[in-house]
Structure formats: structure tokens, C-alpha cells
Amino acid sequence: MTLVSANKIPEAQANGDIVRVERLGKDFGGPAILDDVSFALHRGRVHSIIGPNGAGKTTLLNVLSGLYKPTKGRVLVQGSDIGAVSPHRLAERGVSRTFQNLKVCFNMTVIENVLLGRHRHLDTGFITGILRLPGLQKSEGQARALARELLEFVGLSVDDSTRPDALSYGALKRLEIARALAGDPKLLLLDEPAAGLNPQETLEIKRLIESLAARGITVVLVEHDMKLVMEVSHNIVVINYGRKIAEGLPQAVAQDPQVIAAYLGVRAQEERKVGAAA
Structure with missing residues (x-):
């Protein structure tokens, strides 16, 4: 049986959690890179993790893939704590990833x-x-x-x-x-797969991600292309300065004042309100 059909899971199980992140913290002996971050990832869904540069997105991805160990909290993959699991053992449990740099x-x-x-x-x-x-x-x-x-x-x-x-x-x-x-893999972590791509190449990545989710693979997407994120995501987690500031459906996250302020600054947020009232 081939991979693209082997990961198809029954619809009744499609909404179960494959990952739970519980009060996750990570530091390297200095200020916290991640601080009290919690969320769940559901099977067969596309979950995007977004935030400004330096927010801690890649660090979070490295924890999810076993490259970094949590300083605080824990990460459960299919119900098991991966805090002491090496990356190659985590791969055996169905976790795979790509990297920002080829x-x-x-x-x-x-x-x-x-x-x-x-x-x-x-x-x-x-x-x-x-x-x-x-x-x-x-x-x-x-x-x-x-x-x-x-x-x-x-x-x-x-x-x-x-x-x-x-x-x-x-x-x-x-x-x-x-x-x-x-x-x-059952869980695929994609670190900026559309970075440096033209619109046609980005569209091809979008279709590929959608095909993966349709086959029951849970996709975690870290990406700066907001158009791609909004079109392909079932759920979005937003982090800023290492803390989660928003989570939810793309439409709700896009209108969240904290998200707007984090990406565009308070001035842009105020101009948005003025424009809406005009």
C-alpha cells in the first residue's frame, strides 16, 4: 500500500488530537524564547503557526520535531510525552519535517x-x-x-x-x-515551504498541502505568506515574543486586534478602526 493512501484515517477519528502542547516553555539559559504556549493539533487538518520575525516559530517547530527539548511544560504526540524522545525515534512515531533552508x-x-x-x-x-x-x-x-x-x-x-x-x-x-x-508521516511540519517562490509555485504548494490534509496527514505550517496561510489553514496559532496571543479560524485571527498590532503596529490598528468608522 502506498503512503498517499496508507495515512487515510476513518472520518470518525479525523477530529481527534494528534498533538497537545501544554504550557510549553523553552529557553537557552537566558530570556524565554517560548513561554506558556498551549494548543492542540487535530488529525487531518492544516494548522498554521504565524508571528513576526523572532517570535519563536522555528523554535516551536524544533521542539515539535524533537530537535529541542522543552524547558517547561510538555508536548504529547499521539498521547505520549516526547520530552525524552530523540528525533529519529520521533520519526518512527510518524513525525517528519522540512526546513526553511533547503x-x-x-x-x-x-x-x-x-x-x-x-x-x-x-x-x-x-x-x-x-x-x-x-x-x-x-x-x-x-x-x-x-x-x-x-x-x-x-x-x-x-x-x-x-x-x-x-x-x-x-x-x-x-x-x-x-x-x-x-x-x-502522520504529522508533517513544513517550515516556510513557500519562501522565495513565485505565485505559480506558491499555488502548487497550496494544492499539495490541501492534498496531504485530504489524505489524513496533519500539516503544521510555519509561513510568512499570509495569503497562503489564510487560504489553506483550518486553524491558526499566533505567537509574539514567545507567547501565544491568538488562536482560531483564519477569519477570526485576521481580525484580532493583537494580531494586527503584532504584524502592523498599533498605528496601523488605529488607522484600521478609523477606516471602518468612516
Whole structure:
């Protein structure tokens, strides 16, 4: 069974929490980067985390993916506290991510890049590898077939031997998503997937995110493109100076005075009120 259908979950379970963040705090020996942050992520939904530069968004994503450990509070993934779980063990539990800065291996082909995300599903034991047992050959063949499917799924209809340096920047972003999907995630963390993209490439990312959510994958999106965020999100969490200042549906968050002030400043907020009264 392929990944894009394997994560389909029954509708009755679609609204259950896959992640609970409870009074999360994070510091590095100085002022708190995150302070008393709480929210829940629901299965098969697109949750966006937004805020001004320096608000703590990437730090929050790093905690969710196990790269950072909480200083206070806890994060529950599918009911289990991940505070002491290493990133590779968290990946085994169905958590995968992309990064703001491209992490593509340019000395490998596109299909080899995707296969990197599949390695934990393969039998990589020493004896198995040396003897090239039939089971290993079969699993490798299945992995390559899945990698090709994922390349098609993200919109990259290219030859297996294509090198990443032959792709556009937008295509490289989608290549990273394909590699993240190769791990068969239930929770996918996307760190600014539309950064640096033109409108058409951003539209392709939007459609891809919608397709992922439709297949039961929970998506966490950290993104500065507010048009994309408002169009694709089911729920938005807004943080500023490390604290949550708003949460809710896109329409409600867009009209929240604290959110407007955080992004545009108090003066813009006052001008908005004057314009509404005119």
C-alpha cells in the first residue's frame, strides 16, 4: 500500500488530537524564547503557526520535531510525552519535517534524495546487506516504486537520474516534501515551504498541502505568506515574543486586534478602526 493512501484515517477519528502542547516553555539559559504556549493539533487538518520575525516559530517547530527539548511544560504526540524522545525515534512515531533552508543533497539524484527519507523502513542489517537477501531486494524495489510515486505526487515528473541542480527553486521545495513523505508521516511540519517562490509555485504548494490534509496527514505550517496561510489553514496559532496571543479560524485571527498590532503596529490598528468608522 502506498503512503498517499496508507495515512487515510476513518472520518470518525479525523477530529481527534494528534498533538497537545501544554504550557510549553523553552529557553537557552537566558530570556524565554517560548513561554506558556498551549494548543492542540487535530488529525487531518492544516494548522498554521504565524508571528513576526523572532517570535519563536522555528523554535516551536524544533521542539515539535524533537530537535529541542522543552524547558517547561510538555508536548504529547499521539498521547505520549516526547520530552525524552530523540528525533529519529520521533520519526518512527510518524513525525517528519522540512526546513526553511533547503536540505537537498545535490550530489545525489532526485530519486536518491527521496529514498533517504525511506531508510528507516528498510532492513539495513549488516548480514542482510552483505548477502543481498531476496527480502532486501524486494523492499528496495518497493521503496524505489514509492519514491517515483511521491515525485509524481508532488508534481515532479522527471527522470530518476535527474540531479537537483537541474530543478527550479520551487521544484526543490517540493522535492524536500517528497522526501519527508517517504517516511510515511502522520504529522508533517513544513517550515516556510513557500519562501522565495513565485505565485505559480506558491499555488502548487497550496494544492499539495490541501492534498496531504485530504489524505489524513496533519500539516503544521510555519509561513510568512499570509495569503497562503489564510487560504489553506483550518486553524491558526499566533505567537509574539514567545507567547501565544491568538488562536482560531483564519477569519477570526485576521481580525484580532493583537494580531494586527503584532504584524502592523498599533498605528496601523488605529488607522484600521478609523477606516471602518468612516
